[in-house]
Amino acid sequence: MTVELRVGPTPTGAPALDLRPWDDAGVKPLIDIYRDPALRRWTRVPVTGIEEAHRWLELQRDGWRTGERLSFAVWETDRIVGHVVVKRTAGQADRAEVGYWTAAEVRGRGIASRALETLSGWAFATLTGVTRLELLHQVDNIASCRVAEKTGYVYQQTLPARPPFPLDGHQHLRRAPR
Numbered sequence: 001m002t003v004e005l006r007v008g009p010t011p012t013g014a015p016a017l018d019l020r021p022w023d024d025a026g027v028k029p030l031i032d033i034y035r036d037p038a039l040r041r042w043t044r045v046p047v048t049g050i051e052e053a054h055r056w057l058e059l060q061r062d063g064w065r066t067g068e069r070l071s072f073a074v075w076e077t078d079r080i081v082g083h084v085v086v087k088r089t090a091g092q093a094d095r096a097e098v099g100y101w102t103a104a105e106v107r108g109r110g111i112a113s114r115a116l117e118t119l120s121g122w123a124f125a126t127l128t129g130v131t132r133l134e135l136l137h138q139v140d141n142i143a144s145c146r147v148a149e150k151t152g153y154v155y156q157q158t159l160p161a162r163p164p165f166p167l168d169g170h171q172h173l174r175r176a177p178r
Helices: 024-033 037-042 050-066 111-126 142-150
Strands: 005-007 017-021 069-076 079-088 095-102 132-138 154-159 169-175
Touching (some): 005 111, 017 050, 017 111, 024 050, 024 079, 050 069, 050 079, 079 111, 095 111, 111 132, 132 142, 142 169
Antiparallel strands (some): 017 069, 069 079, 079 095, 154 169
C-alpha cells in the first residue's frame, strides 16, 4: 500500500509539504539530518552511517508491512525536512502513538505541527478503531511540548523516566473528532 499525504501551502507563504513512506532516496538525507546532536538526543535509534541508515529504513518498511509503524518522510519541494510516524501496539486497538522530528535547518518554521496535524487527521480517518492518539516527549523537550499543544494534543500527565530516556516525560492526548 502506498500512501502519500499532502499539506497545502500556508497563507503566509510556507510551501506545501508531501508526506511519503520512506524509501532508499532517504539514505543520504537521513545520515545528514542525524548529524544534528539535538536530534540524536531525542531519538532512540542512532543513524551515523550508511549501514545504520539502511537498517533504519528497513525498520520503517517493516512497520508498513505489519501495520504497526506507519512512517512518512516529510518533503518540502525536493528535500526531506522531517519525519512523522503513527505507531500501533498489539492489544490496544483504540489508541496509537505519534512521533516526529525535523531537520535542524527548518526548525521553528511550523513544519512539525503542519505534518503532525495532517498525520493525525489521516490516522483518525484511516486506522479502524483508533479513538485516541498519544504523544510522548521528554520533559525538557520544550519544542515538542509546543508542537503538541499547537496541534490539539492536550497534556495528560508526567510519566516517570524509562530507558533509553533518562528524564521523566510528558504524555499528551488527542481524541478523535466526533
